[in-house]
Amino acid sequence: MTDTVHALVEAADRGHGDVAATVEEIGLRNVAATLVNEIIFRAHLEDLAAAESARVCSLVITLTHRGQEVSAIVSVGHEGVEIGKTARTTDIPPTRIVQDVCETVLALYGPCERITSASREIRWPSPHTMVSRLVNGPAVPRLFHAVVQRVVQILERDRPVHLTDLAVxxxxxxxxxxxxxxxxxxRHFAPLRDRRVxxxxxxxxxxxxxxxxxxxLSMWKEFFPRGLxxxxxxxxxxxxxxPRITTxxxxxxDPEALRSMAEKFxxxxxxxxxxxxxxxxxxxxxxxLFPYLTENGIYAIEDLHGSYWPELFGGSEDDLNSPDFTVGFLKQLVDGLNHEELLEREKRAAQSTDKLIKGIHFYHNLAFIDKGRNEEGSPLAFALREAPEILGLKDYNE
Ligand SMILES: C[S@@+](CC[C@H](N)C(=O)[O-])C[C@H]1O[C@@H](n2cnc3c(N)ncnc32)[C@H](O)[C@@H]1O
Structure with a gap:
């Protein structure tokens, strides 16, 4: 399933033609299994089940491709969420959501602008069943509509997501x-959410x-719907x-172990x-790993307390600027960020990251380092260093 999902994410980035070719190559059945797995992962139907513990409702997801179709029955109830071939005993027949498989791949794994629902059909149970219940009861359980609505929300990728909720x-x-x-x-990752990260x-x-x-890892998988x-x-x-998580x-x-991991993935x-x-x-x-970060990548370091605590993490508070400890090392990167502003450059050895880090953000116990071109230039520093007379500072170097 891992290879299938990686192939689908890549194909969805390229567009409908590539998705169709990938579906042909992998087979509708395998693709459908991957998509249903992804929908169920994102939908959290177990929350709905918990709210209506006495009920069981089923939904059929049918994915079609060039005259063929594959269906999965999803039952939601007091025993949790079950994907199977037959519906659990329910007091109301299942609703069926039918959608073209390529459109579904694009909706789940493609860029937002490729999300469409042109082929989607919601086939509710027969009017005879539904209208008769409306008139004669018993009332249609809330779970019945909630399950369909939640799956549609996933297919439209409009379910709001907050990392704090996901963390818990x-x-x-x-x-x-x-x-x-x-x-x-x-704050730092939201702009990347819909990218293929x-x-x-x-x-x-x-x-x-x-x-x-x-x-x-599960939190990141949910937060980045197209992420690996x-x-x-x-x-x-x-x-x-x-699927989409590899350990x-x-x-x-061991730098060699990290390097070979990064070469591969x-x-x-x-x-x-x-x-x-x-x-x-x-x-x-x-x-x-910094060299294996993409051009505008982000490197985060958690639990900076390790830099200070000797017993648990071999840290030290003796010299808070020592580059041998994480926070001192990061403080040096801050000087690198401003390397073009230094007037006495010979006092500090240039570092390979100076021109490659464009931002550093510190929070309590956490730091983010933004990779990116850091060569804006500093006309004032240049003048102070090389030509103080243009600032009217004729005696600057004397
Ligand atoms: C704090 S836990 C990670 C928690 C996880 N990231 C989360 O947010 O749910 C730290 C993990 O680092 C692993 N670890 C410890 N030393 C390591 C090392 N030298 N190399 C790689 N992993 C290590 C441990 O096995 C442990 O599973």
């Missing part, structure tokens, strides 16, 4: 009693327990792999370091 839902501590990072991620996070979570963790998410962890986390076992302190639009939080690891990971 998917169980990452990015918003919790420990941290309130999601407000900052929301590749995001790599160091630190899957759950430490040595192979099945635990992955909360933030890669999680790096020192522990083997492959059981957490899902890689690697020690972030990068370049990335976003890298997040939420791994060991040990300064030497954080700094060497940044040095290794």
């Amino acid at each position: 839902r998917h169980g990452t501590d990015k918003w919790s009693f420990l941290h309130q990072y999601t407000q900052h991620y929301q 590749k995001i790599c996070e160091i630190g899957v979570g759950g430490y040595g327990d192979a099945e635990a963790g992955g909360g933030s 998410v890669y999680g790096v962890d020192i522990a083997d986390k492959r059981v957490l792999d899902r 890689i076992q690697a020690d972030q302190s 990068g370049p990335f639009d976003i890298v997040i370091d939420d791994g060991s939080h040990m300064s030497p690891h954080v700094i060497s990971s940044f040095k290794t």
Whole structure:
């Protein structure tokens, strides 16, 4: 399913013709299974079920392609959400949503401007059933309409999403009693939401327990509907792999391991370091992965407290400007940001990132580094350095 979803995301970026060719190549059945899986992941029908615990309602999703069709029945009720071949016992027949498969691929994975619903048909149960219930009762359960509405909302990609909600839902501590990072991620990542991003996070979570963790990877998968998410962890986390989520076992302190991971899966639009939080690891990971960040990519580093705390993370407060510790290292990048303003350039060794970092943002315990061209020039610094007389400062160098 992972290969299928990657192929569909790429094809959706290129347009309808490529999507149709990909569907032909992969087969309608496989594509439909991937799409239904994605719809159910995004729809959170279990919330609706919880609100109406005594009911079970079913919905049929039918995807069509050149005269063929494939259907999946989704049942929602007190036992949760089930995708199967037959509907669970319900007191009302299922509604059917029918849509062309290529249009559905574009709606889920294409750029926003490609979302259409020209082929969509909602086939409600027969008028006989529905009108008779309207007149004679029992009333149509709210769940019946809510399930259809939620799936349509996913197909139109107009379900509002906030990272704080997603953090709590998917169980990452990015918003919790420990941290309130999601407000900052929301601000920095919102403009990228509908792009076909590749995001790599160091630190899957759950430490040595192979099945635990992955909360933030699921959060990113939902936040970036067209995103491909890669999680790096020192522990083997492959059981957490899902469509659009791939985990890689690697020690972030090993530059070669990170490099070969990035050669295979990068370049990335976003890298997040939420791994060991040990300064030497954080700094060497940044040095290794920054070149694998796309031109306007964003590199985030969490839990800066690792820079200060000796016991837990080998940090130090002795010299807060030391480049051997994460925060001191980042402060040096701030000087690099202003490299064109320095008058006595010989006092500071130029760094390879000076011209490649266009923004640095600090929040409590969290930093973002924006990659981008940093060569605006500084006419005033030039004049102060090279030709003070044009500023009327004839004696400047004396
Ligand atoms: C705080 S958890 C990550 C939480 C997750 N990002 C989230 O927000 O839900 C830290 C993870 O980093 C992993 N880790 C620790 N040291 C590492 C290293 N040297 N290289 C890669 N991963 C490491 C741990 O196994 C653990 O699963």
